[in-house]
Amino acid sequence: MRPSRRQLAVGAFVILVILALQAGFFGYKPAKSTRVLFITAHPDDEVIFFSPSILRFRASGCEIFLLCLTTGNFRGKGALRVAELSKAAAALQIGPSHLTVIDDERIQDGHHAEWDADQVQQIIAEEVLRRDVDWVVTFDRDGVYGHLNHKACYHAVRRFLSGCLAQAGVSGQACPQAWSLTTVNSLRKYSSWLDVLPSALEAWSGQATMLVTPSLLRTLAAMSHHASQWGWWKHVLLTRYTFVNTLQRISDDPLSPARPPSTASATLKSLARVSHKARTARALRMGLDSTGLRGG
Ligand SMILES: [Zn+2]
Numbered sequence: 305m306r307p308s309r310r311q312l313a314v315g316a317f318v319i320l321v322i323l324a325l326q327a328g329f330f331g332y333k334p335a336k337s338t339r340v341l342f343i344t345a346h347p348d349d350e351v352i353f354f355s356p357s358i359l360r361f362r363a364s365g366c367e368i369f370l371l372c373l374t375t376g377n378f379r380g381k382g383a384l385r386v387a388e389l390s391k392a393a394a395a396l397q398i399g400p401s402h403l404t405v406i407d408d409e410r411i412q413d414g415h416h417a418e419w420d421a422d423q424v425q426q427i428i429a430e431e432v433l434r435r436d437v438d439w440v441v442t443f444d445r446d447g448v449y450g451h452l453n454h455k456a457c458y459h460a461v462r463r464f465l466s467g468c469l470a471q472a473g474v475s476g477q478a479c480p481q482a483w484s485l486t487t488v489n490s491l492r493k494y495s496s497w498l499d500v501l502p503s504a505l506e507a508w509s510g511q512a513t514m515l516v517t518p519s520l521l522r523t524l525a526a527m528s529h530h531a532s533q534w535g536w537w538k539h540v541l542l543t544r545y546t547f548v549n550t551l552q553r554i555s556d557d558p559l560s561p562a563r564p565p566s567t568a569s570a571t572l573k574s575l576a577r578v579s580h581k582a583r584t585a586r587a588l589r590m591g592l593d594s595t596g597l598r599g600g
Pocket of ligand 1 (some may be wrong): 345346349451454
């Protein structure tokens with residue numbers, strides 16, 4: 305019996321999805337041993353949104369660092385959430401020496417919490433210097449679902465990049481490449497692993513770089529450590545961000561020009577202030593190493 309057109313179409317779709325899943329990485333690929341800094345807003349962002357990128361970069365031989373800009377203290381559980389983050393990061397193969405969590409009253413967790421843009425820019429500049437990173441990865445301007453803190457990460461990275469490019473480098477180092485995690489529409493967002501195919505098509509057409517998770521089990525293991533956020537389990541199992549990420553170069557984004565720094569010298573001064581802060585940063589508790597949790 306000959307298969308119908310519909311059966312052939314479904315078969316071709318399934319084969320294409322399997323091929324895309326197998327490929328794992330389409331588009332611009334970093335060199336082995338590239339140092340990649342992920343910048344997130346809250347403990348659990350690294351699992352819920354970025355785990356395909358973290359795990360795929362890691363599998364490609366990159367060194368991964370994570371900077372989380374708040375302790376996730378919106379409901380007063382900051383200490384607990386930092387402890388959870390430390391375990392979840394370990395499940396994603398990010399050790400305590402590669403994890404930094406910021407505890408700063410000017411940068412707080414909340415849907416309506418405006419951040420001090422200068423302070424966030426300084427923290428990012430210091431972390432880029434300290435870690436000597438080649439790539440920075442964060443949210444895009446829409447922050448996956450519009451969370452103000454996610455969007456603030458994007459704008460802070462753009463601001464940092466503008467300052468860095470204006471100086472032609474960070475203290476003699478080249479500026480890192482900056483990449484943002486693409487926000488997709490709701491239909492795609494909740495299409496789980498099926499979104500691998502449109503993501504692959506975007507990558508083939510040169511619109512993005514696609515990364516497919518090499519280990520769903522690692523993502524689930526990491527999420528299991530965020531016990532205070534288990535309401536997100538349903539989201540984790542349904543969302544495409546558990547299976548696939550697409551990243552876009554921030555400098556290639558023409559719709560929202562980065563805010564220029566006030567002056568190059570002001571940015572240089574801010575970088576110097578940050579270096580001073582790095583030397584005097586206080587080491588706190590909760591299972592991170594002496595450089596892991598920082599106060600403002
Ligand atoms: Zn978040």
